[in-house]
Amino acid sequence: MSRLKGIAGRDTRAGFRTESRDCSACVPQGLLKAARKSGQLNLSGRNLSEVPQCVWRINVDIPEEANQNLSFNASERWWEQTDLTKLIISNNKLQSLTDDLRLLPALTVLDIHDNQLTSLPSAIRELENLQKLNVSHNKLKILPEEITNLRNLKGLYLQHNELTCIPEGFEQLSNLEDLDLSNNRLTTVPASFSFLSSLMRLNLSSNQLKSLPAELSGMKRLKHLDCNSNLLETIPPELASMESLELLYLRRNKLRFLPEFPSCKLLKELHVGENQIEMLGAEHLKHLNSILVLDLRDNKLKSVPDEITLLQSLERLDLSNNDISSLPCSLGRLHLKFLALEGNPLRTIRREIINKGTQEVLKYLRSKIKDDGPSQNDSVTETAMTLPSESRVNVHTIITLKMLDYSDKQTALIPDEVFDAVKSNIITSINFSKNQLCEIPKRIVELKEMVSDVNLSFNKLSFISLELCTLQKLTFLDLRNNFLSSLPEEMESLTRLQTINLSFNRFKILPEVLYRIPTLETILISNNQVGSLDPQKMKTMESLITLDLQNNDLLQIPPELGNCVNLRTLLLDGNPFRVPRAAIIMKGTAAILEYLRDRIPT
Structure with a gap:
């Protein structure tokens, strides 16, 4: 009965019956009853233009069934209900949320993506237990400063809004691990982002960024950085010191040079397609020891250096739609699984060989290597180790x-x-x-x-x-x-x-x-x-x-x-x-x- 202490002395029953009838048209009582047991309520895709009051007050008001029954079995003890921890009201027509949001302080997940919200209520600061907030695909132009009070937040999804800036104090979200700001109208990234020390994934794609702050290198746990579809002309050299970085997306920008990454020992994928890169040199490749995917499509490359063989871990190389007329034979030494070459004026490899796929191209390039003897790689392949019981494997x-x-x-x-x-x-x-x-x-x-x-x-x-x-x-x-x-x-x-x-x-x-x-x-x-x-x-x-x-x-x-x-x-x-x-x-x-x-x- 401890749950009733907070509502003692208030006539919550009187207002509940009327509200319940209004509410039941939008939210079935059975759904509310189940939510009191599970702590989870999903109201997505119900054509709601506002959140019914009974949803905000689900853990405050006495349920309607309490007014109809005098005895309860073990499964119907409404006073033992579970606080709502997960609320999904996505894919509706909500234009605003009220400050009644504060009545759900136990929420850990709030998903309101795909609505028509232009703002968030200041009461959101009271959801101190919130770990995941999804407000993507709305019409937010600004974030309330109160959002910086959500110190337990781990995932914040703000993609596809109309944000032009980030509020002061955003760096206080020190537990944030996943932040998606893609498809907004941001022109700058605050240098204070460097204090988001737990961040592992940052998506800044499809904004209007002309530069990145060097301070981003302070994100010591960042693994995934997506800056596709911006206006970047250069990448600050400090980013090369991000030792935890594994995936870097820089497609559809205005880069003229491939950045160097001497400290990014874990970098596995580098996507720099659809830029204006004209040259690829040994200095750009020598540190990419762990690279698996290198996307250079739709640039202005005229050649591929012999040093491409430094990328011994490389599995996928996309060179399509450049201005490459020949390939180094040493490329055949790589163990590529996928090589894209379409859209280049290649003169040294017949089109029929290219059409046969990656392995045939690599085989052709290996056959053109003029060495005094077989390379170390070739000899290992020819004398591949086999076990007696697996002679064909x-x-x-x-x-x-x-x-x-x-x-x-x-x-x-x-x-x-x-x-x-x-x-x-x-x-x-x-x-x-x-x-x-x-x-x-x-x-x-x-x-x-x-x-x-x-x-x-x-x-x-x-x-x-x-x-x-x-x-x-x-x-x-x-x-x-x-x-x-x-x-x-x-x-x-x-x-x-x-x-x-x-x-x-x-x-x-x-x-x-x-x-x-x-x-x-x-x-x-x-x-x-x-x-x-x-x-x-x-x-x-x-x-x-x-x-x-x-x-x-x-x-x-x-x-x-x-x-x-x-x-x-x-x-x-x-x-x-x-x-x-x-x-x-x-x-x-x-x-x-x-x-x-x-x-x-x-």
Whole structure:
């Protein structure tokens, strides 16, 4: 009965009945009853224009059922209710919140994203237990200073608002680990951000930043920094001292030079595509010892230095849409899983070799290396260690390259000994290409916690089994040269997939499930029978940068495709449409999209 002490002497019952009737139309009593037990209430997508009073007072007022029952069993003791700790009121039509917010002091999660809020009440300072606040996709122009009182806040999501500045004292949020300020109108970042000592992820993308404060280097735990789509011309050299940094996104800025990172020993991904970088030198590469992904697409590079071989950990290299006419043969020594070269005036490698994919290009470059003898890397590969019981399994690639390679065997079945050979080793890549597989091996599911790259090209697959859909870390999937005509809906669960190659199959439409994978950056579906695509759904694919539809059956290109402004490479050659004309196609992606936009019906 201790819960009643706070409301003793007040006639809360009198006002409750009227409020309850008004409230029940928006919030079913059963939902409130369940929330009193669980401490969680989800009111998303209910078309609410204001938060019903019974929600704010859920832990203050005596429930209606208390007025109707004289006896309660153990599960109905309303006076033993749980304080509300999680409130979700997203996807509604809220324009404001009242100061009654203070009646829920136990809240740890408040999710009000996708509403029409222009401000937050000052009473938010009283939610001292709050750990996660999501106010993204609203119309906030300013944050109240009181937000700096939320000292237990770990996640703050403010993306897609209209913020132009950050309030004084923001650095007091010392427990903040995840901060998303993307898609606002910020022109500066406060130097005081350096005091956000717990911050691990900072998203500043799609703002109007012309510079970053050198003080950001004080964030000693920061792992993920996203500054895509700003107006940055330089990066302060102090950022090179951020020893914990693992992912750095600088796409779509105005950088002319690749920054140097002598202290970023853990940097795994560097994305500097769509800038104005003209030169790549040894000084830019020599410190990137741990780099796995290097994105240099859509710049002005004219060459790649021999020192690229310093990047021995590199797995993915994107050089597309530059001005590169030749590649160093030493590039063939890298163990790349993905190499993008389209959109370069390459003269030293035939187009047919490039079209065959990464491994064929690397093989070609290795064949051109003029050495006195085999390189150390080559000799190790040729004399790869094998165990007597696993004579057909290259254990060397398992141990050193973290790859399960059983390719070019022309087999219809992957032997159990291949999977047995993995044992306790970490595997990040699978290569079962150039076989006769009619289905995906079921034992692939054993590697679902590790694998990020899968190559099943040049087989006889006519369907995709659900085992593949369990690979939650999958980022790269090569299914070209099979007999596929559809993809399972369950592929929607591949929430990290960035690149899929479906070229040389039997697709007649772009598979619907692809529209629902928001992380996709590259779709290669050339040489199929694709006759249509949905430009409205494609516009929602905000990460999509490359779409290869060459040699399909497109009779027309929908003008609305011009709204897909994030596309940097759109390949349409070899289709039977009459417009755009070949002269437009030859001008490149930007010209095609502009042409299509001009023809959208008004």
